[in-house]
Amino acid sequence: MQLNPEEKETLQKIDRRLVPAHVAIIMDGNGRWARAKGLPRSAGHRQGVETVREIVRFCSYLGIKALTLFAFSTENWHRPAEEVNFLMSLPEQYLQTELPELVKNNVMVKLLGDPQRLPEQVTRAIDEGLAATAKNSGMTLSFALNYGARMEILRAVEALIRDLPENKDEVAVSEELFAAHLYTAGLPDPDLLIRTGGEYRISNFLLWQLAYSELWFTPVYWPDFSKQHLLEAITEFQQRERRYGRASGK
Ligand code: IPE
Ligand code: IPE
Numbered sequence: 001m002q003l004n005p006e007e008k009e010t011l012q013k014i015d016r017r018l019v020p021a022h023v024a025i026i027m028d029g030n031g032r033w034a035r036a037k038g039l040p041r042s043a044g045h046r047q048g049v050e051t052v053r054e055i056v057r058f059c060s061y062l063g064i065k066a067l068t069l070f071a072f073s074t075e076n077w078h079r080p081a082e083e084v085n086f087l088m089s090l091p092e093q094y095l096q097t098e099l100p101e102l103v104k105n106n107v108m109v110k111l112l113g114d115p116q117r118l119p120e121q122v123t124r125a126i127d128e129g130l131a132a133t134a135k136n137s138g139m140t141l142s143f144a145l146n147y148g149a150r151m152e153i154l155r156a157v158e159a160l161i162r163d164l165p166e167n168k169d170e171v172a173v174s175e176e177l178f179a180a181h182l183y184t185a186g187l188p189d190p191d192l193l194i195r196t197g198g199e200y201r202i203s204n205f206l207l208w209q210l211a212y213s214e215l216w217f218t219p220v221y222w223p224d225f226s227k228q229h230l231l232e233a234i235t236e237f238q239q240r241e242r243r244y245g246r247a248s249g250k
């Protein structure tokens, strides 16, 4: 892994045994990055894919067990068709070039979201990625595509009701049972949520799963997000005390 002197120095400050197991990222700010440079929004999305390549490689190198990237929300369909179409061309583009390396690095690809509304071009590329990496046991790389947390929760409720035995008056649903019906079934909850682009909101991402995640926000636009920024987020994460409602242990 090529690291510059600043990154090497920051990497030495983090405890490699205590890197967050699951990092989730709201990759925001592509459009503003492009506008600031006088470029079309698509140029920001294209550069954003380059950041995805770099961050995926780096997370796998760091030994992060799960990386979840918010790539397209259920609300993003409200954008102009031209932009939606461009965004829908990116998963295929990314996977075409990266799949061999993902396979080599033992990364498993996963889709979070409803595949129904996704164009065939996207589902074909994702299916290929899932099939090629299904047996891998290294980092789980989840793409949230046509993902909305409220929709995810409603789908889980529907599935639970469907599975209900007939003539049952009392129903007990545990947190574990509910979570097993979410798209993230089998994944641990995120330890660290990063949002780039300067907004302080969740935008319908992983509402259930983020209950006790540490949140880290940066004004940096996603196309400019670097290994160094990720290391800074992890450094701060390692300094926080996760109390889960208990009294401080310090
Ligand atoms: C994130 O960048 C990419 C997606 C949401 C698909 P944006 O396109 O939202 O960029 P801004 O927030 O308009 O700058
Ligand atoms: C969140 O970004 C969704 C993704 C990063 C895919 P948005 O740009 O859609 O969020 P809002 O509209 O600023 O809340």
Ligand code: MG
Pocket: 028, 029, 030, 197
């Ligand atoms: Mg945005």
